[in-house]
Amino acid sequence: MTTVVKPPERAARQAAPARSEKRSGMRFRHRLRRDWPLLVMVLPVIVLLGVFHYFPTLGNVIAFQDYSPYAGIRGSEFIGFANFSRMFSEPAFWRAVANTLSITAVQLIFFFPIPIALALLLNSVLSAKIRNVVQGIVYLPHFFSWVLVVSLFQQMIGGAGLLAQTLRDHGHSAVDLMTKPDTFILLVTAQSVWKDAGWGMIVFLAALSTINPALYEAAAADGANRWRRLWHITLPGLRPVIVLLLILRLGDALTVGFEQFILQRSAVGGGAAEVLDTYVYYQGLLVGDFGYGAAAGLFKGVIGLVLVLVANRFAHLVGEQGVYSRS
Amino acid sequence: MTARAVWEEEPTAIGRLSKPVVLTLIALAVAFPLYVVVVTSLSSTEAVTRAGGLVVVPRELTVAAYVQLLSGGVVTRALLISVLITAVGTAFSLGITVLAAYGLSRPGSVFHRPLLFVVLLTFLFGPGIIPSYLLVNSLGLIDHYASLILPTAISAFNLIVMRSFFMGIPGELIDSARIDGAGEFAILRRIVMPLSKAVVAVVGLFYAVGYWNAFFNALLYINDNNKWPLQMVLRTYIVQQQPLPTGAGGIATGTGLGMQPAPGLAIKMAIVVIAIVPVLLVYPFIQRHFTKGVIIGAVKG
Numbered sequence: 001m002t003t004v005v006k007p008p009e010r011a012a013r014q015a016a017p018a019r020s021e022k023r024s025g026m027r028f029r030h031r032l033r034r035d036w037p038l039l040v041m042v043l044p045v046i047v048l049l050g051v052f053h054y055f056p057t058l059g060n061v062i063a064f065q066d067y068s069p070y071a072g073i074r075g076s077e078f079i080g081f082a083n084f085s086r087m088f089s090e091p092a093f094w095r096a097v098a099n100t101l102s103i104t105a106v107q108l109i110f111f112f113p114i115p116i117a118l119a120l121l122l123n124s125v126l127s128a129k130i131r132n133v134v135q136g137i138v139y140l141p142h143f144f145s146w147v148l149v150v151s152l153f154q155q156m157i158g159g160a161g162l163l164a165q166t167l168r169d170h171g172h173s174a175v176d177l178m179t180k181p182d183t184f185i186l187l188v189t190a191q192s193v194w195k196d197a198g199w200g201m202i203v204f205l206a207a208l209s210t211i212n213p214a215l216y217e218a219a220a221a222d223g224a225n226r227w228r229r230l231w232h233i234t235l236p237g238l239r240p241v242i243v244l245l246l247i248l249r250l251g252d253a254l255t256v257g258f259e260q261f262i263l264q265r266s267a268v269g270g271g272a273a274e275v276l277d278t279y280v281y282y283q284g285l286l287v288g289d290f291g292y293g294a295a296a297g298l299f300k301g302v303i304g305l306v307l308v309l310v311a312n313r314f315a316h317l318v319g320e321q322g323v324y325s326r327s
Numbered sequence: 328m329t330a331r332a333v334w335e336e337e338p339t340a341i342g343r344l345s346k347p348v349v350l351t352l353i354a355l356a357v358a359f360p361l362y363v364v365v366v367t368s369l370s371s372t373e374a375v376t377r378a379g380g381l382v383v384v385p386r387e388l389t390v391a392a393y394v395q396l397l398s399g400g401v402v403t404r405a406l407l408i409s410v411l412i413t414a415v416g417t418a419f420s421l422g423i424t425v426l427a428a429y430g431l432s433r434p435g436s437v438f439h440r441p442l443l444f445v446v447l448l449t450f451l452f453g454p455g456i457i458p459s460y461l462l463v464n465s466l467g468l469i470d471h472y473a474s475l476i477l478p479t480a481i482s483a484f485n486l487i488v489m490r491s492f493f494m495g496i497p498g499e500l501i502d503s504a505r506i507d508g509a510g511e512f513a514i515l516r517r518i519v520m521p522l523s524k525a526v527v528a529v530v531g532l533f534y535a536v537g538y539w540n541a542f543f544n545a546l547l548y549i550n551d552n553n554k555w556p557l558q559m560v561l562r563t564y565i566v567q568q569q570p571l572p573t574g575a576g577g578i579a580t581g582t583g584l585g586m587q588p589a590p591g592l593a594i595k596m597a598i599v600v601i602a603i604v605p606v607l608l609v610y611p612f613i614q615r616h617f618t619k620g621v622i623i624g625a626v627k628g
Contacts, residue, residue: 034437038429038430038511042426042427045426049449053453054454056454057452059454059457062457125350137353137357139614145542147542147558147562151561151599155364217332225336259542263562284456294458297456301453304452308451
């Protein structure tokens with residue numbers, strides 16, 4: 001995922017225009033004649049990305065319009081920032097922002113450390129067989145759809161689920177944890193942990209496998225016990241990956257996942273379950289206020305992009321490689 | 328690391344005891360819900376009534392629910408649609424991903440950097456829900472199966488994974504084929520593909536699981552519920568708990584098939600199982616290739 005341009009290569013590219021124009025033109029035509037089959041191969045992907053990714057990105061201009069589906073983008077009237085100023089005075093919008101940010105915060109505290117702990121635990125298991133079996137089991141839910149995960153949670157801890165059923169059998173009153181707005185934030189975090197904590201472990205396992213075992217042996221010879229080795233060798237070894245993932249998560253602070261929330265919004269209510277993505281969907285497509293919905297979506301997209309860039313710059317400042325290298 | 332190193336301490340009693348307990352609990356947290364759903368889907372009316380709902384202890388197992396669901400009606404149709412979308416979508420996505428990954432994998436080829444940039448830039452921002460919907464709408468793809476494939480046909484991540492694998496193939500192999508007069512398409516087919524079976528399989532399975540699980544595109548673009556894929560059916564009748572239609576066009580009734588009808592709960596759980604089974608079937612293949620380190624290598628690189 002990284003595009004690292006190494007300094008010497010960069011210098012060579014800067015030097016290239018210094019050659020005579022005629023020669024570089026010849027070179028270009030020669031390379032084109034040599035490489036055109038490669039270009040043909042890349043073409044379908046570029047066309048699809050162009051049509052379904054880049055072109056609709058331009059469609060965000062309707063955020064500045066009083067968009068009407070009948071008039072289209074060309075026929076609709078431009079109204080400047082009116083959609084945005086309406087949005088900023090809308091309590092429901094700020095509630096969606098607050099919900100999104102609190103869910104990100106709760107996930108950082110309760111989700112983020114779990115894959116690290118899991119990786120450390122599994123790495124300490126000596127039997128390769130047991131490691132493989134446990135890995136096989138905990139990776140599995142990552143490949144389930146959100147519809148499936150929510151269905152399974154509903155059957156376990158919902159109003160007609162196994163927990164409620166067991167409580168009733170023993171003469172207690174049943175609880176329905178799937179529809180309680182107060183605990184919804186913990187519910188979605190639990191769902192994310194169940195689905196993706198095992199999968200999140202992979203990166204840490206890979207990082208653990210790159211730590212030189214001789215370091216542990218040397219530390220042990222110097223009298224460091226297992227906790228000191230964890231603190232002084234393992235955790236520093238994991239630090240680049242931890243910082244990178246933390247940055248990615250912070251850069252994605254406004255994205256908490258659309259499907260998980262749209263599936264549960266009607267059961268829990270918009271008060272707790274409305275996040276930015278569902279807000280865009282409801283206002284834009286269900287209410288039919290396209291321009292306003294697009295404004296909310298654009299707000300999220302632009303702030304999100306800025307967050308990613310800032311987080312990455314910060315990674316460079318603290319001396320980590322970050323998501324991409326500046327070159 | 329299969330044996331403890333000589334310099335390591337003996338594990339403490341607490342460590343020796345708690346590790347298996349914790350690992351078992353973690354495994355159960357994943358496996359138990361699946362077990363309950365499968366057992367309930369196979370239970371008779373009497374068993375469900377005696378358990379007062381979901382069945383944990385299996386008794387009187389029957390496949391009535393599956394027979395009813397798969398002998399025509401809402402779920403059969405949705406299943407066929409999902410299978411079709413998954414098959415066509417995976418073939419399409421994998422095909423163009425392999426082509427582009429190879430096309431971008433030859434260092435120094437013309438336009439190789441700007442084209443790679445176009446792909447990588449998609450990681451940073453997306454078009455947004457509303458503009459995507461308006462585009463699909465203006466292309467006339469609402470309620471068209473193509474809307475379930477085209478808008479999300481390419482995963483830049485899969486493309487980069489495959490590209491980095493292709494780049495690891497020794498350049499001498501490719502150059503020697505070129506000297507022998509092979510064109511790029513022939514090189515891809517005869518040299519690169521046979522060396523890349525594992526990565527092609529993994530990326531194909533990732534695409535397949537993605538199409539099978541896709542729900543977002545159908546929610547946005549498919550209004551006609553006769554065209555719903557399985558995940559939309561799962562959402563409507565399980566998550567939102569709407570009553571399943573029976574009779575003509577709905578779920579076949581047990582008496583119509585000349586058998587003891589399955590309880591409603593078993594039918595619902597059978598729909599959940601039907602949605603899980605394909606994932607479980609391909610999962611061992613995905614897992615086998617993990618251990619070969621295809622994905623880990625790509626993540627690290």
